[in-house]
Amino acid sequence: DAGVTQSPTHLIKTRGQQVTLRCSPISGHKSVSWYQQVLGQGPQFIFQYYEKEERGRGNFPDRFSARQFPNYSSELNVNALLLGDSALYLCASSPGGGDQPQHFGDGTRLSIL
């Protein structure tokens, strides 16, 4: 069975640009969460979606937005990119919402020049 898949694997953007990252959850999983991981730190929670509705939001500016589609896949959008947005963006899925253990994809490495 396929795990959580994310695309693209790597991405290079310049300051001020916009980016869209994509995630497909494990088949049967209805919840998707997004995390930002900078070097040397643990993942920081950005959003959680369950059944296409936002269930939780971390401490990130409004430049960050996300949505979940009827097939439970998800997109993370970041506008007006800053140098500090350079990070590994991880997507995780779980069967439902709440505190069920999440299974992670291998992430999208975003570099801002």
Added chain:
Amino acid sequence: GQQLNQSPQSMFIQEGEDVSMNCTSSSIFNTWLWYKQDPGEGPVLLIALYKAGELTSNGRLTAQFGITRKDSFLNISASIPSDVGIYFCAGPASGGSYIPTFGRGTSLIVHP
């Protein structure tokens, strides 16, 4: 907001040695999760704990949910080179919050 403190920050050990690491929280947790992350990959779930005092094993790994619900421990017995990686504790605090929080990780290096 809640904080997770992991220690030690890094460990350098010889193959065959046992490893212990821990995680403490400023808030009570309902669930404790332990993940391992290899370079270039996402975190992989190792063990999930759901009850205070619970002791759970997964092969050479053993984790415990602290009685106070503010700490957890992970032990690795007879370490091998493929144990190298970064180990994270994580979990949502109680009180209705399910926003998952991760520690900063313990980096493990195993010398053959």
